[in-house]
Amino acid sequence: MSILVNLRSRQGFIEMLRVFRIQRFNPEREPNQWVDEYTLEVNEDDKILDILLKIRDEVDTTLGFRASCAHGVCGSDGMMIDGLNRLACQTFVGDVPGRKPINIAPLKGVPVEKDLIVDMDPLLDKVKSVNPWVVAKEHKAGERELLMSQEDFEKIEDMTKCIWCSCCTTSCPSLWSDSDYLGPQALVMAARFILDTRNEDAEKIIEKVGGLDGVFRCHTIGNCTDACPRDIDVTGAIAAVKKVLLQGIDNEDKFSNIVWEKGDEKE
Amino acid sequence: MRYSIKEGMLSWLLHRLTGIGIFIFLIIHVMGAIYLKIGPEEWNHHVELFNTPFFRVAEVGLMGAILWHGLNGLRIIIIDFSGIRTSHFAKFLFWIIVFLTILLMLPGTYILLKPLFEGVAG
Ligand code: HEM
Ligand code: SF4
Ligand code: SF4
Ligand code: FES
Numbered sequence: 001m002s003i004l005v006n007l008r009s010r011q012g013f014i015e016m017l018r019v020f021r022i023q024r025f026n027p028e029r030e031p032n033q034w035v036d037e038y039t040l041e042v043n044e045d046d047k048i049l050d051i052l053l054k055i056r057d058e059v060d061t062t063l064g065f066r067a068s069c070a071h072g073v074c075g076s077d078g079m080m081i082d083g084l085n086r087l088a089c090q091t092f093v094g095d096v097p098g099r100k101p102i103n104i105a106p107l108k109g110v111p112v113e114k115d116l117i118v119d120m121d122p123l124l125d126k127v128k129s130v131n132p133w134v135v136a137k138e139h140k141a142g143e144r145e146l147l148m149s150q151e152d153f154e155k156i157e158d159m160t161k162c163i164w165c166s167c168c169t170t171s172c173p174s175l176w177s178d179s180d181y182l183g184p185q186a187l188v189m190a191a192r193f194i195l196d197t198r199n200e201d202a203e204k205i206i207e208k209v210g211g212l213d214g215v216f217r218c219h220t221i222g223n224c225t226d227a228c229p230r231d232i233d234v235t236g237a238i239a240a241v242k243k244v245l246l247q248g249i250d251n252e253d254k255f256s257n258i259v260w261e262k263g264d265e266k267e
Numbered sequence: 268m269r270y271s272i273k274e275g276m277l278s279w280l281l282h283r284l285t286g287i288g289i290f291i292f293l294i295i296h297v298m299g300a301i302y303l304k305i306g307p308e309e310w311n312h313h314v315e316l317f318n319t320p321f322f323r324v325a326e327v328g329l330m331g332a333i334l335w336h337g338l339n340g341l342r343i344i345i346i347d348f349s350g351i352r353t354s355h356f357a358k359f360l361f362w363i364i365v366f367l368t369i370l371l372m373l374p375g376t377y378i379l380l381k382p383l384f385e386g387v388a389g
Contacts, residue, residue, distance in 0.1 A: 023268055035268075083271030105268040173276060219282075220343045222275030225354045235346070235353040242347055 018042050018093060020051060022063070023105035025112045036060070037101070044094030048081055048104065052088060052116075064115035072229060075165030079116050080105040085167035085227040107170035109179065123166045126182050130208050132189035135201035146198045159192035159237055161230045168224035168234050174217045181217040182209065184224035184234045191237040194244055206244060215241045274361040282339045285332040292329060323379050330375045331368065338364040 020038045038055055049067055056063045067077040070089045077088040081104055082096040088104075096102045106112045111119045136146055162185070169175055169183030182190075190209045194202045209215050215238055224234040272280070302310040316322060342360045346353055 021268075080268065080270065083269060085270075103268045108270060171270065173279065219279050220275075220346050220357075221279045222353055222357050223270070223273070225357075226273060226275070233352045233354070235357070236350070239347045239353070240350070243350075 016042060016044075016099075018099070019101035020055070021101045021103045022055075022115070023103075024063075024115050025106070026062075026114060036063075042093050044092065046093045047089055048091045048093070048102070049077060049088040051093070052104075064113075064117045066117055073163060075163035078107055078165040078167040078170070078229075080107060085171040087165060087167070087229045090229050107166060109170050109172070109176045110166075118170075120166060122179070123169055123183070123185060124164070126169070126186040127164070127189050130182065130186050130190040130193075130205050131201065132186075132193050132205075134193065134196055134199045136198055137200050148197050152195075152197045156192050156195045158232050159188050159195075161232055162188055162192075163230060165229060167227040167229060168232075171223040171227040172218075173221060173223065174219060178213070178217060180213045182213055182215075184218070184238060187215055187218070187241060188232060188234055188237045191241045194241060206241075209241055210245045215245065218242075274358045278339050278342070278361055278364075281335055282343075285336040288332050289329075289336060318382075320383050323383060326379055327372070327376050330379070331372055334368045334371050335364070338367055 017039055020040060022036050022038070024034050024036050026032055038059065040051060040054070042051065047070075049070055052063065052065050052067075056065070065077065065079070065088070067089060068074040069076075072087055072090040075087070078085060079088055081088065081091050082102055085107060086095075093102070104116065106116045106118045110122055113119055134146070139146055164185065166185050168188070169185040172181070172183055175181050175183045187209060190205050193199050194205050194209075196202075199205075218235075218238045220235060220239070222235045224238075225232075225236070228234050270276075299313055302313040317326070342357075342364050345360065346357050349356075
């Protein structure tokens with residue numbers, strides 16, 4: 001199906017036409033998979049999310065996708081846009097240069113439920129399976145909060161920014177070929193709570209991520225780091241866990257040579 | 268709709284292809300020693316094969332595969348163990364090894380292909 005829509009009719013704007021090719025899926029239809037093309041009049045600074053909303057509200061109400069905050073905070077609108085995983089609310093039309101059609105497809109490697117909506121449960125189960133929380137055995141309810149030094153926090157600061165969008169895990173070729181692989185999202189969480197000095201149960205996480213479906217399924221490809229909308233050094237976090245597995249967590253000295261270089265923003 | 272192949276994924280695809288390629292080559296290469304058992308004539312004929320234009324060109328490919336695999340292997344080890352933020356650094360190293368692979372292939376390619384142009388081989 002191909003449809004031409006007028007996204008906005010404001011005067012005096014330099015408008016352009018762009019084609020949006022959206023991968024559709026409906027389990028109740030035959031065939032259940034197809035591609036729809038919509039030609040819209042857009043501006044460079046329109047967000048992909050605005051365009052999806054426009055299409056759903058005014059052209060095709062059956063288009064399915066998830067979104068909530070529209071500000072890159074909730075992590076619900078991760079999808080593959082022009083061949084890369086990103087958040088629809090943080091990607092602009094101008095981010096896909098030229099005049100070529102903009103391909104939009106659901107995240108890969110997980111079951112699709114409808115159109116751009118995938119089943120996130122297997123991904124979230126993976127995160128849960130690494131025990132991503134602080135266990136403080138001696139700490140009693142009502143006591144003051146547990147503290148950690150600024151220096152220790154800086155080691156994990158990067159990883160605390162994760163918004164659980166799963167853009168990383170579903171960009172990973174290792175996950176595409178082995179759906180049991182824990183994947184970068186769970187491994188970032190693992191790294192974050194292994195390196196958290198307040199956690200007394202880090203050994204449990206280490207045991208889990210050292211297993212057959214753990215960090216050594218990672219081939220240092222880096223698709224995950226490229227995909228992360230929060231600019232987290234995902235591959236670096238996984239590499240840090242690999243190091244912990246090889247050197248042991250009690251080895252404080254060697255441990256501290258995990259350097260987190262700052263200010264090196266990706267493009 | 269396909270996922271874009273960027274530096275990281277390309278280097279990994281090449282690494283796997285070259286790894287498997289080198290492995291298959293080594294198996295066949297070592298199996299070649301069986302001619303020693305069959306007889307000296309057969310062994311000599313087998314060794315002569317490597318002097319043919321086809322094998323000389325193929326060996327340029329083999330050299331490229333081994334160089335890529337070795338250099339990219341070192342690149343992966345450096346990324347995993349250096350602790351430097353990965354995205355930019357990994358891409359920078361990718362282009363470094365592309366450059367090194369081509370640079371190191373130049374003298375080998377010259378030596379392997381020179382006889383072809385002098386009409387000595389074949
Ligand atoms: C120059 C010496 C070599 C170095 C530095 C090297 C390094 C590596 C590294 C670091 C990996 C793991 C890559 C990953 O995590 O995906 C690897 C994988 C592999 N290597 Fe090598 N290697 C070398 C020689 C060889 C040779 C001689 C063979 C063949 C007999 C070979 C066959 C393979 C294969 C089949 C893989 C698996 C590829 C994959 O899982 O994607 N390597 N190599
Ligand atoms: S670096 Fe590891 S986790 Fe990230 S995409 Fe590559 S294989 Fe997957
Ligand atoms: S690490 Fe980045 S890409 Fe992965 S889930 Fe967290 S925010 Fe999303
Ligand atoms: S809608 Fe919340 S992150 Fe995009």
